[in-house]
Amino acid sequence: xxxxxxxxxxxxxxxxxxxxxxxxxxxxxxxxxxxxxxxxxxxxxxxxxxxxxxxxxxxxxxxxxxxxxxxxxxxxxxxxxxxxxxxxxxxxxxxxxxxxxxxxxxxxxxxxxxxxxxxxxxxxxxxxxxxxxxxxxxxxxxxxxxxxxxxxxxxxxxxxxxxxxxxxxxxxxxxxxxxxxxxxxxxxxxxxxxxxxxxxxxxxxxxxxxxxxxxxxxxxxxxxxxxxxxxxxxxxxxxxxxxxxxxx
Numbered sequence: 135x136x137x138x139x140x141x142x143x144x145x146x147x148x149x150x151x152x153x154x155x156x157x158x159x160x161x162x163x164x165x166x167x168x169x170x171x172x173x174x175x176x177x178x179x180x181x182x183x184x185x186x187x188x189x190x191x192x193x194x195x196x197x198x199x200x201x202x203x204x205x206x207x208x209x210x211x212x213x214x215x216x217x218x219x220x221x222x223x224x225x226x227x228x229x230x231x232x233x234x235x236x237x238x239x240x241x242x243x244x245x246x247x248x249x250x251x252x253x254x255x256x257x258x259x260x261x262x263x264x265x266x267x268x269x270x271x272x273x274x275x276x277x278x279x280x281x282x283x284x285x286x287x288x289x290x291x292x293x294x295x296x297x298x299x300x301x302x303x304x305x306x307x308x309x310x311x312x313x314x315x316x317x318x319x320x321x322x323x324x325x326x327x328x329x330x331x332x333x334x335x336x337x338x339x340x341x342x343x344x345x346x347x348x349x350x351x352x353x354x355x356x357x358x359x360x361x362x363x364x365x366x367x368x369x370x371x372x373x374x375x376x377x378x379x380x381x382x
Contacts (some may be wrong), residue, residue, distance in 0.1 A: 135268045156314070159369065161191070161345035163333030167198050169340075172304050173263040174203065175329030179364060180256065181207035181337030183216060186319030187356075187371065189326060191310040193264055196302025202260045202290075203278060204310070207324060208251055212234035215253035220262065222292045223276030225302070233261045235293035248278060248293020258292040259283035259329055259365065262311035262346040266303050267294070274299045283329065306333055306340075312347070312356060312371055320355035369370075 160243075163169060174191050188206035201224045208217040225261050227244035231237075236248035254260065261281040268275045278292035328345040344367040347358050356376045360367060 135291065148286055152200065155350040157347055157349050157354065157356055157358050159191070159310035159312070159328070159345050160307075160348050161310065161328075161331050161342060163198040163331045163340050163342040165306040165333035165335060165340040165342075167335065168303035168305055169333035169335040170266045170303050172262070172264045173281070173334075174264070175259050176205055177257055177259040177260075177327040177329070177332070178205070179257055179325040179327060179368070181216070181256075181324045182322045183207075183210045184318060184322070185209065186314060186322045187324055188372075189324075190219070190308075190313065191262065192308045194305045195266075195297075197298075199224070199297065199301050200274040201225075201264075201276065201355060202262070202278050203264055205260070207317075211251075213253075213323075216256065218250050218254045218260070219249055219251045220278070220280045220290060220292045221247070221249050222262070222276075222310045223266065224276070224295055224297065226297055228298050229295045229372040230297040232310045233294045235291060236366045237297055246295040247292075248295065250281060250292050252279070252290040254289075255372055259327070260289060260308070261329075262292075263288075264304070269299050272299050273297070274301060276320075294301075303335070307342070309372070310318055310345075312358070314355055314373060321375040323370065323372045323376045325368065325370040327363065327366045327368045368373065 194200045203222045206219040225245040232239040263279045267277045277294040280289040331342040
């Protein structure tokens with residue numbers, strides 16, 4: 135698969151635009167302590183063939199530095215296939231990268247942002263597979279891939295970056311958010327299913343409970359409705375301008 139560099143792919147926000155209130159998520163792996171690998175699964179049942187919403191996970195490390203990872207629906211590709219963009223980014227000014235899927239800068243600030251687009255099948259569960267892959271001296275390598283949750287096959291490489299080794303492992307539980315990162319997101323409706331997160335440390339994997347999504351009391355153009363299915367926690371996110379004409 136040929137993939138453009140992250141600088142040509144990644145759009146996390148719009149200058150001068152603020153989304154202070156968004157639906158938030160909460161998740162846990164139920165691991166006994168920090169983990170070196172996180173598996174965060176999600177399926178898209180329906181999504182517009184356009185940019186607008188970011189389904190993000192916080193993946194805080196032991197030091198408190200907080201990489202983000204998640205999925206963004208994107209326009210169809212040249213063959214007419216629906217596309218997702220997978221993101222893995224660090225806001226740590228000490229982050230470095232030599233990965234062609236990554237570029238320096240994170241949402242207008244310091245850090246590293248990595249991204250890849252891939253054709254996806256609606257209803258298929260894809261896992262963000264994030265790892266503290268190695269530690270060499272005072273540096274640790276962080277990697278991110280998209281994996282088909284049913285087959286275990288790697289679908290796409292998101293990217294990799296290095297952090298100070300003192301950054302540590304992933305915390306066993308964390309949160310996330312659903313952001314309309316461009317105005318068009320307020321005019322869209324997306325239905326996703328969150329699967330159970332998995333944390334692995336020293337070869338031992340622990341499976342968590344289904345994430346929950348909570349709406350803010352006010353200030354967001356998005357609202358959510360959740361139900362539990364055999365696949366996981368299904369969440370429909372609707373913008374308050376859904377069904378109206380929105381300039382993309």
